[in-house]
Amino acid sequence: MANAEFLISDRLSFMRFLGLGLHDRVPDAKTIWAFRERLTKVGAIEGLFSRFDEALREAGYIAMSGQIVDSTLVAAPKQRNTEDEKRRLKAGESAAEIWPDKPAKARQKDTSARWTVQFGKARQREDGTVLPDIAIPSFGDKAHASIDRRHRLIRRWDVTDAAAHDGRMLRRGLLDTTNTGSGVWADSAYRSKKNEAFVNRVGLVSQIHRRRRPGKPMPAHIRRGNATRSKHRAPIERVFAVQKQAMTLTIRTIGLARAKTKIGLANIAYNIRRLVQIRRAEAA
Numbered sequence: 001m002a003n004a005e006f007l008i009s010d011r012l013s014f015m016r017f018l019g020l021g022l023h024d025r026v027p028d029a030k031t032i033w034a035f036r037e038r039l040t041k042v043g044a045i046e047g048l049f050s051r052f053d054e055a056l057r058e059a060g061y062i063a064m065s066g067q068i069v070d071s072t073l074v075a076a077p078k079q080r081n082t083e084d085e086k087r088r089l090k091a092g093e094s095a096a097e098i099w100p101d102k103p104a105k106a107r108q109k110d111t112s113a114r115w116t117v118q119f120g121k122a123r124q125r126e127d128g129t130v131l132p133d134i135a136i137p138s139f140g141d142k143a144h145a146s147i148d149r150r151h152r153l154i155r156r157w158d159v160t161d162a163a164a165h166d167g168r169m170l171r172r173g174l175l176d177t178t179n180t181g182s183g184v185w186a187d188s189a190y191r192s193k194k195n196e197a198f199v200n201r202v203g204l205v206s207q208i209h210r211r212r213r214p215g216k217p218m219p220a221h222i223r224r225g226n227a228t229r230s231k232h233r234a235p236i237e238r239v240f241a242v243q244k245q246a247m248t249l250t251i252r253t254i255g256l257a258r259a260k261t262k263i264g265l266a267n268i269a270y271n272i273r274r275l276v277q278i279r280r281a282e283a284a
Helices: 002-010 012-018 029-042 045-058 083-090 103-107 166-174 193-201 220-233 235-246 256-283
Strands: 067-075 114-120 134-148 154-161 183-186 205-208
Touching: 002 012, 002 029, 029 045, 029 256, 045 256, 067 166, 067 220, 067 235, 134 166, 134 235, 134 256, 154 166, 154 256, 166 193, 183 220, 193 205, 205 220, 220 235, 235 256
Parallel strands: 067 183, 183 205
Antiparallel strands: 067 134, 114 134, 134 154
16 A cells, blocks of 8 residues: 555656646555455445446457456465364354454454465476476465456456365356357366356357376377467466566455455456557557
């Protein structure tokens, strides 16, 4: 929040965007925090995103050429809890129930964020030795998004804890049935019989990565098909990279509702940024 306050007072472009003049008072960090808190309490972020998406479509930037679905982990401050506290958190108890005699501590405990393990592929050695995959424990929330392939704008999104399974989210509002293209690209985490049936049922065509059968090597034709799908799926990685690097997206709030508001605002900001890029390219 302090960084936002500084940027608004330091840059004329920020002041013009907010409709502020040089003589106007710049909102301080506490005011910005309070505004975001009100957005969370009234559940306004999804409506704001939909209004801007509607404006994009009215301007001619409709969802086209199919869609790409993926998710990314958004880091949150790690929680230092005992084994008993972890057990009670997983059982669904609130912070006030776990720490009734420590209200200040309870207010600072994020009971919705979860631990998960990310697996990264290790490189082969020069002699052909296959090294084991790298397991990286992570704590936080997970941002799910669907972009259209033509404009690479975020069209659908959701937020869950980090341990939520990606594949289940495909059937929970991530697909945009208004897209003019029928293709759906996603990695193998989204491939299941239920998802394939769902994609077909809503009139779309699955381009989801195929998996290797357990205990058997990947057939050459499936490997080549996955490589082709990866080229089409790559643009969504750029979306997450912009949010995490250029926009420094992290979670420093308490609770899933606040995390959803922050990620939703980041999605709107990304779409504004992307719209500027599209218009500059059109004018060139």
